[in-house]
Amino acid sequence: MRWSQAFIPTLRDDPADSEAVSHKLLVRGGYIRQLMAGVYSMLPLGQRVRENVMRVIREEIDAIGGQEFLLPQLHPREIWDRTGRAETMKDIMMSFDDNKGSPMVLGPTHEEIFATVSRELTSYKQLPQLWYHIQTKFRDEARPKSGLLRVREFTMKDSYSFDVDQEGLDVQFDRHFDAYHRIFKRLGMNAIAVRASSGAMGGEDSVEFMVASEVGEDEVAHCEACGFAANVETATSVIPQISDTDGPTEIKEFDTPGVRTIADLETFPGGAPADRQIKTLVYFVDGEPVLILMRGDHQLQDQKLMDHLQTADLRPAQPEEIKPLLGADAGSLGAVGVTDVRIVADEALRDRLAMTTGANTNDRHLSGVAMARDITVTEWADVRTVQPGDGCPTCGEKLTVFPAIECGHIFKLGTFYAEPLGVSVLDEQGKTIPIVMGSYGIGVERNMAVSVEVNHDDKGIIWPMEISPFHVIITVVRPDDEATLEAAETLSNALEASGFAVLLDDRNERPGVKFNDAELIGVPLRVTVGPRGVQSGILELLDRRTGQSVDVAIDDVFDRLVELISSPGAQA
RNA sequence: CGGGCUGUGGCGCAGUCUGGCAGCGCACUGGUCUGGGGGACCAGGGGUCGCCGGUUCAAAUCCGGCCAGCCCGACCA
Missing domain, CATH: 3.30.930.10 (Bira Bifunctional Protein; Domain 2)
Structure with a gap:
């Protein structure tokens, strides 16, 4: 062509x-x-x-x-x-x-x-x-x-x-x-x-x-050590146990003016680190309110929740729906004493003691909360989003996401x-x-x-040989030079006769334009044919992937190309 | 479906605020030179300014409506 x-x-x-x-x-x-x-x-x-x-x-x-x-x-x-x-x-x-x-x-x-x-x-x-x-x-x-x-x-x-x-x-x-x-x-x-x-x-x-x-558009949790891989929509992980024995054992309610977020409460005097907080989320599932309890530093994975609840009808509650339900606005919510709403608690909270959570009164929180003693959990489930660095569920090594x-x-x-x-x-x-x-x-x-x-650089595409539109591009540096064009055509014809796809760049363009276009469209092998090379009997063969070029005797170019096209791993 | 941005020559854009000859770069056509990494010069061609309506002596520009595309979110093999 x-x-x-x-x-x-x-x-x-x-x-x-x-x-x-x-x-x-x-x-x-x-x-x-x-x-x-x-x-x-x-x-x-x-x-x-x-x-x-x-x-x-x-x-x-x-x-x-x-x-x-x-x-x-x-x-x-x-x-x-x-x-x-x-x-x-x-x-x-x-x-x-x-x-x-x-x-x-x-x-x-x-x-x-x-x-x-x-x-x-x-x-x-x-x-x-x-x-x-x-x-x-x-x-x-x-x-x-x-x-x-x-x-x-x-x-x-x-x-x-x-x-x-x-x-x-x-x-x-x-x-x-x-x-x-x-x-x-x-x-x-x-x-x-x-x-x-x-x-x-x-x-x-x-x-x-x-x-x-x-x-x-998806996130994958992967373990390089054992090969475990899962979409984060389903992935599980293991996380270190936290010891709560040094914390308060009695529930105490305290003022937390202006505290609205987990991060606020971490820095508030008398507050708690995120992993000692209970995050209380309000969702509507099949039209019914449900409280989702997560450790403060954990994120809910919607799809895991949907799979657990066997539903696709799931949405976060609107702010105006929350106050009538719990008596406070988001930022001061908790599940202590709540018995008339379904409560799904994440497994990471199981047996935790000395936790801090909202008091269901605006600007008030509770400390010293024990999950088992103080919260009426309807069901436990793993609904946590896997984080990079969590332990692999099969081998325990660190996961990447x-x-x-x-x-x-x-x-x-x-x-x-x-x-x-x-x-x-x-x-x-x-x-x-x-x-x-x-x-x-x-x-x-x-x-x-x-x-x-996954196959490109800053100059353009780098096709794998199998799917490249052409196996070889022959860049003719001076197509107006008869001997040069003829040498290029001879090579091109020989390759095409052997069943290879060749793009012969015979355009009357500056060499730079043609080199840049060749790199942009991503043909894996380029042969440069110019008067200089034709005269000396040496052509330049460029490997698009490595950017390396080698000089090849004009009589050997055909064989060398056939070899490179046929063995995908080889380098020019 | 919600939020944001954008529609001007083949491509990338300026011009819109403040209404008054439709511009720039690249690309394209003819020519001269040049010739191994997007070259130079000369001369050219090409645009219903997204669409419809309104205001005005006059609309790419102001007003109203609509359409399209992109990005974020929702949704989704």
Whole structure:
């Protein structure tokens, strides 16, 4: 491919409406253009990378026995009503009536549709099956953001497994687990598998694949010592015991004028350190008030609370709802003597003595509070947010917590879809049994973007060889020099004839412009061909990743390039 | 959905407060020179100033309404 004839609109400046590095670089590099919020056009370079990502995914899923389908994007809403997801997913479903007035949706995912096709499975002898497709999904996200990282129209590889029993599902799930690790590695990403809650997908068990990144929307707690990893929405940790034997044993109420926060009370004369305070939060759960008690220096993890309470209907109380309930405003709240409100206490408070907490009278607090003696706890639960430095729940070493992007998610669905959709086979005894399903998703464009997030420098993108739009870029320093252009074309033709993708930069531009563009678009290998080199028989070979260049005899360049392209770890 | 910010040529922006010829840089076209890290000079082309309405002799600028995009939060595979 000659750059002079290609449509690669690179930009010198960052686009004004971008924040994420991948967004800036993919726009500047001429890979993508935005059409509207959360909807992007793939330009030729972007489409090449997208195809490469899909190829990698396809190879790995085929390798574990996947059969490729292509299911429609346009669905009757009725099929989504049957599983109840028309309701649970209504906020993100693109929904409309066709010209006859029939309710339609654009598919946000395809469990229902694959399950419908699978009704033609009739016998246990046909199982297991592994089906997948790579298809456009539509999700009307409330807030698309960060370029390709969070969009409303995107491509996803989703596979679905069908088995007679849980053991079969486990096998297919584990195969995906391994295949996904291979995929992310080939995309140049270090993905960490974390246990997650299944959310709206339904089902029993799920694992998210997370890649550490500043632009991540999730937080992952990770133990480098033993490999434990969990989304902070579910993560637990161990923390040191605190000895309370030196504190007051009798409850005493005292004035605390102006004290409104944990930090205020730490510095107030006669106050207490945060880890000797009880923080009292007021929430409404399924419309009923609930007190949540936390150690003063701990943060509530909403998702853990929701999981514990088995509800999604959870909100903090409004200030005007608090005073009628407890008799004081936030800042002076406590649970001592409260018996008519449900009280959930965090495990970190169990058996604590000599604590300080609000007195339910404005500007008054209590000291010497003993949890067991003074507070009528309805239930104990671990609802604390894991902090960096907490102990790992499996090995006790220190945990790190970092932001991460979800790059893939695999689910054990069980019979969640099979039962409402009537998906079953006959077993060996001729008995009807529901098919046990799994589903496994990877977002194509999101992974493109994440690969850029973790593979770039201040000059631009640095693609992993497998998904780079080109294997090699040949920068012709003086395309008006006949011998130079001819040498470059000879090399380019030889590489292309061997099946490699080559971008020949034959534009009549200053060398600096071409070098900068080459680095921006991120092709991993660059050969510089100029009159000087052609005359001396030496060409410069530059490794984009290391920035190191080596001089190679013109007759050896082809072999050297083939070697480098074929062995991803090698350096020029 | 709540809060904030922004819409002016392909891209990045000034001009809006204080109404009066629509500008700058990059990019683009033709030319001369230059030629291994975003080069110089000469000559050019390109804009419904987000949309609708109002005020005014006159609106990018003032007023009202709407739309779109970005960021933070809520929500979310």
